[in-house]
Amino acid sequence: MRVITDYFINLGRKVIAALEKTGRGHMLFLKMVAGFDEILRRPSLLVRQLFYIGVLSVLLISLSGFFVGMVLGLQGYYTLSQFGAEASLGVMVAASLVRELGPVVTALLFAGRAGSALTAEIGLMKATEQLSGLEMMAVNPVRRVLTPRMFGGVVSMPLLAAMFSMFGVLGGWFVGVGLLGVDDGTYWSQMQGKIDLHEDIYNGVIKSVVFGVVCTWIALFEGYDSTPTSEGLSRATTRTVVHSAFAILGLDFILTAMMFGE
Amino acid sequence: MTQSRNLEFMVGIFVAAGIVALFFLALQVSNLGTVSAGEGYNVEARFDNIGGVKVKAPVTMAGVRVGQVTGISFDKETFEAVVTLNIDSQYDQIPDDTFAKIFTAGLLGEQYIGLDAGGSDVYLEEGSRLQLTQSALVLEEVIGQFLFSKAQEGAE
Numbered sequence: 028m029r030v031i032t033d034y035f036i037n038l039g040r041k042v043i044a045a046l047e048k049t050g051r052g053h054m055l056f057l058k059m060v061a062g063f064d065e066i067l068r069r070p071s072l073l074v075r076q077l078f079y080i081g082v083l084s085v086l087l088i089s090l091s092g093f094f095v096g097m098v099l100g101l102q103g104y105y106t107l108s109q110f111g112a113e114a115s116l117g118v119m120v121a122a123s124l125v126r127e128l129g130p131v132v133t134a135l136l137f138a139g140r141a142g143s144a145l146t147a148e149i150g151l152m153k154a155t156e157q158l159s160g161l162e163m164m165a166v167n168p169v170r171r172v173l174t175p176r177m178f179g180g181v182v183s184m185p186l187l188a189a190m191f192s193m194f195g196v197l198g199g200w201f202v203g204v205g206l207l208g209v210d211d212g213t214y215w216s217q218m219q220g221k222i223d224l225h226e227d228i229y230n231g232v233i234k235s236v237v238f239g240v241v242c243t244w245i246a247l248f249e250g251y252d253s254t255p256t257s258e259g260l261s262r263a264t265t266r267t268v269v270h271s272a273f274a275i276l277g278l279d280f281i282l283t284a285m286m287f288g289e
Numbered sequence: 290m291t292q293s294r295n296l297e298f299m300v301g302i303f304v305a306a307g308i309v310a311l312f313f314l315a316l317q318v319s320n321l322g323t324v325s326a327g328e329g330y331n332v333e334a335r336f337d338n339i340g341g342v343k344v345k346a347p348v349t350m351a352g353v354r355v356g357q358v359t360g361i362s363f364d365k366e367t368f369e370a371v372v373t374l375n376i377d378s379q380y381d382q383i384p385d386d387t388f389a390k391i392f393t394a395g396l397l398g399e400q401y402i403g404l405d406a407g408g409s410d411v412y413l414e415e416g417s418r419l420q421l422t423q424s425a426l427v428l429e430e431v432i433g434q435f436l437f438s439k440a441q442e443g444a445e
Contacts, residue, residue, distance in 0.1 A: 071293075078296050082303045121318050186307025193310040196318055215317070224319040232311070 052248045055169070059177045059247070062170035066178055072171075076179030080141045080243075084187055087140055088133055092191035095128055096120060096198025103199070104207050116209050117218035120199030121192075125222060125231045126287070129192035131279050134238035137184060138271035142246035145176055146267040149250025150260040158251075173247050180246075184239025185232050192231070230286045237278060242271050329356055329377045330415040334389045334402070339370040340425025341400045342391055348374050350404045355380045358402065374402065376413070384409040385417055391425040400425060 066073045103119045149172070152158050158168040196218075203209040222228070246267045253263035339361065348356040360373035376383065386407030393400050407421075 074297055074300050077300045077303065081307075082299045085303060085306070125314060125318065182304075186304065186310070189307055189310035189314060192318075193313045196314075218318055219320050222319045224315055228314050228319050 048252070051252060052244070055173070055248050055251060056244055058169045059174050059244075062167070062174035063178070065170040065174050072175035073178055073182075076175045077183060080145070080176070080179045081183035081186065084137060084140050084183070085190065087136060088187045088191050089194045091132065091136055092124075092129075092194035093198040093201075095132060095191075096124065096195030096200075097202045099123060099128075099195065100199035100202030100207070104203060104209070113203075113207075113209050114213045114217055116199065116203045117196075117214035117216075118221040120203070121196050121218045121222050122227065124192045124195040124199075125227050127279070127283070129188045129195065130231055130235040130238055131275060133188040133191045133235060134184065134242055134275045135272060137180075137187065137238075138242050138246070138268055138275070141180065141183075142242050142267050142271050143264050145180075145243065145246040146250040146253070146264045147260065149173070149176075149247060150253040150255070150263050153251065153253060154255035154257075154260060156255075173251065176247055177243050180243030181236065181239040184242070185235040188231070188235035188238075226287075230282075233286075234279065234282050237282065238275055241274050241278060245271050245274060329375045330381075330413070331359065332374050332376060332413050332415075332417045332419060334372050334374060334419040334422050335364070335367070335369040336372060336389075336391065336422050336424050337369060338424040338427060339372060339400075340391055340393075340427055342372065342402065342425065343399075346399065347401045348376065348404065349401055350380070350383070350406065355383075355404070372402070374419075381412060381414075383413045385411045385413050385419075386421065387413065387419060388421040388423070389419045390423040393426070 099120045100116065103116050104113060107113050107115055107119065149158075152172065158172065161168040161171060200214060204211045204214050249263040249267045249270070253259045342358060342361070344358055344361060346358045347354050348358065356374055356376035358372055359375040362371045362373075363369075364371050374389075383404065384407040386409040388405040388407065390403050390405065391400055392403045404419075413419075
């Protein structure tokens with residue numbers, strides 16, 4: 028009898044803890060968004076975060092984009108040449124980058140590069156009681172520390188994704204046109220003929236904005252909600268990357284189904 | 290102070306590079322540079338069978354793209370397909386007895402509408418209707434006819 032009640036107590040405790048965490052997460056999100064006027068008052072806070080979140084990720088994103096584009100060029104050429112359709116290489120490279128790989132891979136790299144750093148930073152601020160210190164000085168730590176980071180991430184992500192796609196298209200061009208001998212004019216004209224500004228590019232940008240919100244939100248919340256010990260911090264950083272990856276891939280499916288499913 | 294200026298400079302470069310990348314995607318990768326959708330005039334053509342023509346299929350004249358298909362509907366009185374063609378406004382001197390045919394690009398390629406200019410002095414304008422049309426070639430029908438004629442040959 029005792030075992031059964033214990034089982035239900037455990038189950039209930041877990042469900043309540045999960046609900047509480049979800050609630051704290053949403054409350055934090057609302058507070059961060061509500062702190063938007065802080066950015067208007069002190070734009071330098073946002074600029075500083077754009078540097079740490081955005082600028083420092085540019086090299087990683089550009090290089091990854093270039094390599095992903097080159098691989099798409101090679102693999103796409105191999106498959107398409109079996110049907111004698113090498114002319115469509117540009118379309119294939121650009122469509123897969125702009126619709127899927129650009130936003131998704133950028134977001135995954137972003138979670139690893141910037142998301143984990145944000146969690147560690149906020150978690151350490153909490154562990155060393157800097158956040159409580161701010162509160163003692165009557166400065167709201169959510170508005171002052173978290174909000175600029177949130178919007179820094181949201182602004183950075185679409186820009187990074189656009190760079191990723193651009194370098195990917197150039198990488199595909201380098202391999203396809205430069206090494207494998209696809210016609211230069213065909214590569215671009217087929218691409219321009221098939222890729223639609225609204226259908227493909229706007230939707231890709233919308234995706235990356237959504238991923239930007241979700242990734243930064245998860246990273247900041249995990250840091251803010253972490254247990255202030257070294258172990259808690261390391262767990263929070265891991266959770267950021269894992270949860271971000273799940274959220275990105277799951278949301279990507281939903282967004283794709285909504286946008287391109289007709 | 291210099292460090293802060295440096296940081297602002299880098300952020301400025303970052304944002305500018307991101308916007309350049311977006312413009313690159315919009316102008317070089319997408320169809321924004323090639324078609325000016327919406328600017329042009331609409332004409333209507335009726336076909337017995339449009340085969341696989343879809344909205345956004347190209348409309349060409351002598352192989353040059355002059356517009357695109359913007360709407361397809363079905364006339365339930367005459368059982369014909371009504372196709373709306375949007376022709377770019379720069380091509381405003383197309384005779385009104387132009388012949389519209391449905392072609393296929395390559396054996397399995399997408400279908401498009403080809404226009405053959407007529408000899409009339411009256412030009413197409415918004416709302417005109419193309420009278421002369423030729424339906425799509427449906428592969429099954431062609432094969433059916435071929436088999437039918439072969440069978441007749443054998444009977445004689």
